[in-house]
Amino acid sequence: xxxxxxxxxxxxxxxxxxxxxxxxxxxxxxxxxxxxxxxxxxxxxxxxxxxxxxxxxxxxxxxxxxxxxxxxxxxxxxxxxxxxxxxxxxxxxxxxxxxxxxxxxxxxxxxxxxxxxxxxxxxxxxxxx
Numbered sequence: 001x002x003x004x005x006x007x008x009x010x011x012x013x014x015x016x017x018x019x020x021x022x023x024x025x026x027x028x029x030x031x032x033x034x035x036x037x038x039x040x041x042x043x044x045x046x047x048x049x050x051x052x053x054x055x056x057x058x059x060x061x062x063x064x065x066x067x068x069x070x071x072x073x074x075x076x077x078x079x080x081x082x083x084x085x086x087x088x089x090x091x092x093x094x095x096x097x098x099x100x101x102x103x104x105x106x107x108x109x110x111x112x113x114x115x116x117x118x119x120x121x122x123x124x125x126x127x128x129x
Contacts, residue, residue: 023088043060056076059072
């Protein structure tokens with residue numbers, strides 16, 4: 001007789017083999033007004049901590065409306081309905097925390113380009129008058 005202690009299929013989650021650099025979609029159960037719905041959080045795995053033990057977690061980062069959002073999910077959480085691995089990327093680091101700074105630099109470069117373009121437009125309109 002097998003007793004079920006956790007509503008999560010632990011063997012299935014351990015076999016996922018999540019790694020830093022994977023693009024994944026995490027389906028999360030959200031309770032609203034007595035109903036439970038599923039919400040997807042899709043992004044890049046920055047880090048996986050504590051291996052496959054009970055307290056294992058993974059960090060997922062995505063950019064939503066121009067703002068970087070990170071969530072830390074427990075691997076064996078019953079709130080997670082399923083985890084889909086969409087893409088595997090070859091990375092040279094175990095933790096990809098440097099992507100935070102890389103994204104910030106990229107945004108500042110884009111802002112600089114926009115500012116330069118506006119200055120050029122203003123000069124052109126002044127010359128036209």
